[in-house]
Amino acid sequence: MSRENLEAKAEKTLRDTDTFRVPVAIDLVAQRLNLTMEAGALGEDVSGMLIIRGERGAIGYNSGHARVRQRFTISHEIAHFLLHAKQGGKPQLFIDRYVAFRRDASSSAGVDRDEVEANQLGAALLMPKKLVQQEIRNNELNLDDEDAISMLAKRFQVSSAAMTNRLTNLGILR
Ligand SMILES: [Zn+2]
Numbered sequence: 001m002s003r004e005n006l007e008a009k010a011e012k013t014l015r016d017t018d019t020f021r022v023p024v025a026i027d028l029v030a031q032r033l034n035l036t037m038e039a040g041a042l043g044e045d046v047s048g049m050l051i052i053r054g055e056r057g058a059i060g061y062n063s064g065h066a067r068v069r070q071r072f073t074i075s076h077e078i079a080h081f082l083l084h085a086k087q088g089g090k091p092q093l094f095i096d097r098y099v100a101f102r103r104d105a106s107s108s109a110g111v112d113r114d115e116v117e118a119n120q121l122g123a124a125l126l127m128p129k130k131l132v133q134q135e136i137r138n139n140e141l142n143l144d145d146e147d148a149i150s151m152l153a154k155r156f157q158v159s160s161a162a163m164t165n166r167l168t169n170l171g172i173l174r
Helices: 003-016 026-032 067-084 109-126 129-138 146-156 160-169
Strands: 035-040 046-053 056-062 092-097
Touching: 003 067, 003 109, 003 129, 026 035, 026 067, 026 109, 035 067, 046 067, 056 067, 067 092, 067 109, 109 160, 129 146, 146 160
Parallel strands: 035 056
Antiparallel strands: 046 056, 046 092
């Protein structure tokens, strides 16, 4: 799916679930998509997982991770559900290890593409383009100032690194 379509899909998903506001209530998005959620001790390098059976999905996320990281994980798993659930297929399992977020020579191109796509939609759900632009405008933020980025990150309840990535991908930050 193209980047523009992913942005549109993120906004539509949030509007359909009545969650298009800052900070995005990502737990509520999952709930309104009929996804169940559970925090668990998954081991240090596992961020989260998604199990899909028929129409239903369950998200597991690492209880030991910081809340901003848990939000990122939940959003990523929601993105897998929206993008990669196969209709009427066999049960599917996605497991997201920390290493899954970087390119790995041993992983197949197909898996890589799914992960890249889930990361993009996940980021767009947590930091919707229009809401990010709106916050920058309303608060007259100067993004040359690192404090402005950390303030923006706090508003959206994401890490500063995630916000910096997002601003770069949106072409707002050079
Ligand atoms: Zn993934």
